[in-house]
Amino acid sequence: QQPVQSPQAVILREGEDAVINCSSSKALYSVHWYRQKHGEAPVFLMILLKGGEQKGHDKISASFNEKKQQSSLYLTASQLSYSGTYFCGTEYAAGNKLTFGGGTRVLVKP
């Protein structure tokens, strides 16, 4: 059961905001967000453990809604460097594998 990401793709102008959602039908233990540039390895952005906390990393932040079993990633005042494919990886129990969503392709244009 993989998490469902939406939207599948988004095109932004530099400085615009976007939200990427990651939903699970199963109770989540944690959500990990990664960004992957073409031909490169996924790069860790942040981890959210169940508890609903919000985290931030530069102008990228994320929240975890335990009731909805959903995490959202917020790209604020997007920069060209934000372009890439964003994956959420979900963990259903401590010590589990990461199950990745299908990815959201983000393109930030000047």
Place this chain on the structure above:
Amino acid sequence: EPEVTQTPSHQVTQMGQEVILRCVPISNHLYFYWYRQILGQKVEFLVSFYNNEISEKSEIFDDQFSVERPDGSNFTLKIRSTKLEDSAMYFCASNILSGQETQYFGPGTRLLVL
């Protein structure tokens, strides 16, 4: 900053041949993983390894696959008889304390089976 390393970066092999992909996880990490990503698709879990044994594996990880930690630093993935559909990017990942820390990914090995 410590990082996960993988060798080779690229491997081309003939169908039916054996390949060994190598990984050196971050030195104080205890949990190790292999994932693969077919071109243009999502990252898929293959296997996790802890305390010198497989802790979990996916349906993809059939009898053709095996993992080993031959010494204190290397973590290998062997594919015994490669198939065309094994062509993918293979990522090794590790973390120190599963469930509270993220998994750090290596740069990947691009495997092409002809």
